[in-house]
Amino acid sequence: MQSRTFPSLPQAGRLEASGGGEVPLEHGELVVPPVIRSFAMDKDAVTKLVEAYISIWNESDDEVRQASVDELFTPDATYTDPTVVAEGAEAIGEYIAGARKNFTGMLFTFDQVLTHHDSVHFSWQVGPTGGAPVVSGFDVAWFEDGRINRVHGFFNGF
Numbered sequence: 001m002q003s004r005t006f007p008s009l010p011q012a013g014r015l016e017a018s019g020g021g022e023v024p025l026e027h028g029e030l031v032v033p034p035v036i037r038s039f040a041m042d043k044d045a046v047t048k049l050v051e052a053y054i055s056i057w058n059e060s061d062d063e064v065r066q067a068s069v070d071e072l073f074t075p076d077a078t079y080t081d082p083t084v085v086a087e088g089a090e091a092i093g094e095y096i097a098g099a100r101k102n103f104t105g106m107l108f109t110f111d112q113v114l115t116h117h118d119s120v121h122f123s124w125q126v127g128p129t130g131g132a133p134v135v136s137g138f139d140v141a142w143f144e145d146g147r148i149n150r151v152h153g154f155f156n157g158f
Contacts, residue, residue: 031136041143050122053141053148057108057126062097069093074149081153106134118143 052072059065070089079086079095086095103126111123119142125133137155141148 041115041118041120043113043115046120046143047113049119049143049146049148050110050141052153053139054108054110054124057096057100060100065096066090066093069096072148074144074147077147077149077151079153080121080153083153103134 007008049072052068054066056065056072059068069092073089073092076087077089077092079089079092084095086092105128106126107129108126111125114121119140121138121140123136123138125136127133127135135155137153139151139153141152143149
């Protein structure tokens with residue numbers, strides 16, 4: 001079985017000061033309630049996680065795909081789109097395996113990645129290599145400790 005290592009999501013905690021600028025949270029005895037903390041995510045690391053996620057949709061080997069799902073998603077992760085609510089990494093892997101049967105010989109790709117705090121939004125499409133997409137949409141994912149904890153998928157025109 002092939003093992004993969006996914007990048008962690010470095011976060012820099014900071015308090016946004018009312019007069020402008022930032023105050024690092026790790027210095028002094030400043031105690032900041034979680035509701036006013038703000039976090040910056042490394043876009044390159046997030047993009048690599050999106051690449052890993054899309055590669056799962058393109059993986060034809062069931063065992064390799066499920067091992068990748070188990071590594072990329074938290075054990076209690078959820079995947080929701082207009083057709084399913086899959087709870088847990090095993091259910092997510094089973095859903096992807098079933099969905100792939102509708103796209104035999106096609107390739108999933110993604111476009112623009114937008115990120116802030118602990119979430120990411122990206123558009124995706126699937127179609128024949130070099131051809132027009134047959135389905136497209138976008139996903140919004142939330143992270144927990146560098147892994148995907150929740151995904152909401154949307155289909156264009158659905």
